[in-house]
Amino acid sequence: MNDRYSKVDGARVLADLDTLRTFGAYKTGVHRPTFSEPHLRSLQWLAERLPQAGLAAEIDGIGNVLGTSAKAGPKLLAGSHLESQNFAGWLDGPLGVVYALEAARVINLDPTIKGAVEVASWCDEEGHFGHFLGSRSFVGDVTEEDIDAARDRTDGRLMREALVTAGLAGRRRVTAEPGRHIGYLEAHIEQGRTLEGANLSIGIVTSIVGIWQYRITFAGEQNHAGTTRMEDRKDAGLAAARLCVAIDHRFPGSCGPRTVWTTGRITLDPGAPSIIPGRADMLFQIRDDNSEAVERLETLLREIATEVAAASGCGVEVSRIRTGKPAMMDETFQRAIEDAASIFAAGQSVRMPSGAGHDAQLLATIMPAGMLFVPSIGGISHHWTENTGDADIVAGAEVFVEACRQLLRR
Numbered sequence: 001m002n003d004r005y006s007k008v009d010g011a012r013v014l015a016d017l018d019t020l021r022t023f024g025a026y027k028t029g030v031h032r033p034t035f036s037e038p039h040l041r042s043l044q045w046l047a048e049r050l051p052q053a054g055l056a057a058e059i060d061g062i063g064n065v066l067g068t069s070a071k072a073g074p075k076l077l078a079g080s081h082l083e084s085q086n087f088a089g090w091l092d093g094p095l096g097v098v099y100a101l102e103a104a105r106v107i108n109l110d111p112t113i114k115g116a117v118e119v120a121s122w123c124d125e126e127g128h129f130g131h132f133l134g135s136r137s138f139v140g141d142v143t144e145e146d147i148d149a150a151r152d153r154t155d156g157r158l159m160r161e162a163l164v165t166a167g168l169a170g171r172r173r174v175t176a177e178p179g180r181h182i183g184y185l186e187a188h189i190e191q192g193r194t195l196e197g198a199n200l201s202i203g204i205v206t207s208i209v210g211i212w213q214y215r216i217t218f219a220g221e222q223n224h225a226g227t228t229r230m231e232d233r234k235d236a237g238l239a240a241a242r243l244c245v246a247i248d249h250r251f252p253g254s255c256g257p258r259t260v261w262t263t264g265r266i267t268l269d270p271g272a273p274s275i276i277p278g279r280a281d282m283l284f285q286i287r288d289d290n291s292e293a294v295e296r297l298e299t300l301l302r303e304i305a306t307e308v309a310a311a312s313g314c315g316v317e318v319s320r321i322r323t324g325k326p327a328m329m330d331e332t333f334q335r336a337i338e339d340a341a342s343i344f345a346a347g348q349s350v351r352m353p354s355g356a357g358h359d360a361q362l363l364a365t366i367m368p369a370g371m372l373f374v375p376s377i378g379g380i381s382h383h384w385t386e387n388t389g390d391a392d393i394v395a396g397a398e399v400f401v402e403a404c405r406q407l408l409r410r
């Protein structure tokens with residue numbers, strides 16, 4: 001090892017994160033939606049720093065920042081995102097980008113290490129204009145028509161207009177060069193309480209769960225809330241409520257150890273105080289990395305819905321409107337993170353699935369991918385109080401850079 005090159009600079013990592021925090025500062029967090037002025041400044045900031053890591057910088061036609069290396073040897077792609085949810089936290093995204101930048105600074109200038117870390121900041125992971133637009137574009141899954149149709153979900157601005165204002169209209173979109181990268185590594189805050197609750201500092205992500213979504217519609221009979229006797233009612237709203245309770249009772253007997261499910265919306269029609277609902281629409285979601293467990297639950301869901309509908313005098317229709325695709329993280333990548341953690345955070349790591357979506361799930365469709373988590377204080381994220389202790393941030397950087405080194409060496 002060459003001490004002159006191979007050291008992570010924890011103070012530099014913290015200083016970079018602090019700088020990014022000033023772009024769109026909001027309370028102790030940031031407000032940095034995709035293609036806002038502070039977001040564009042953060043992209044520029046990254047592009048200006050990449051040459052310090054021996055990388056040629058490019059901001060492409062969808063707002064991805066990519067740093068590419070001319071160094072000989074294997075290339076590892078690393079990154080995350082720089083935009084935030086509205087009025088949200090300072091680490092969701094930037095942590096992974098700064099770790100990738102630090103890995104590139106440490107590794108790329110070191111002549112004793114063969115190969116390089118290339119850095120990516122994926123645009124719009126937070127879904128202001130679509131979902132995962134930047135990483136999806138890089139894997140070849142975004143068409144020009146998708147961009148034509150994309151609008152900011154907050155203010156309705158067309159993505160095309162935002163690209164013109166940003167000075168990015170007409171630029172090429174960079175897509176993955178087959179065979180260029182040995183894989184993709186991303187660090188992220190956990191956004192949950194698993195690590196903090198177990199007093200651990202590193203999560204080794206085994207998979208990113210898939211999301212299955214269902215629309216469940218009960219058809220009853222709309223009628224007068226005063227004159228219709230209770231035994232004569234066909235109350236679609238009551239049927240929906242009964243279904244929620246039955247799911248709560250019966251799913252735990254059939255689910256996997258980490259399955260989660262949520263009824264995110266119930267709409268009653270016509271939705272008036274003096275009218276028995278004639279129709280109820282439910283949006284229901286299941287997340288898991290195990291498709292078989294979800295298939296089991298889907299069968300159960302259909303069974304329960306039929307029972308509840310019969311008991312409520314209603315008809316029911318259950319349709320799957322989104323089929324989950326769990327992304328499995330590469331075993332070699334998991335082992336590299338584990339080995340790195342055994343050096344810099346011995347006894348402090350655990351393998352765990354990610355319940356949240358990340359750019360790594362898109363990259364995993366075209367190359368081996370891995371993810372590392374650091375703890376979130378109180379499990380809070382997508383809120384301006386989101387935070388991680390300095391010592392955990394620095395330990396995470398040490399583990400991340402060491403994992404990069406090991407992956408390049410293999």
Ligand SMILES: [Zn+2]
Nearest residue numbers: 092093125188
């Ligand atoms: Zn994120």
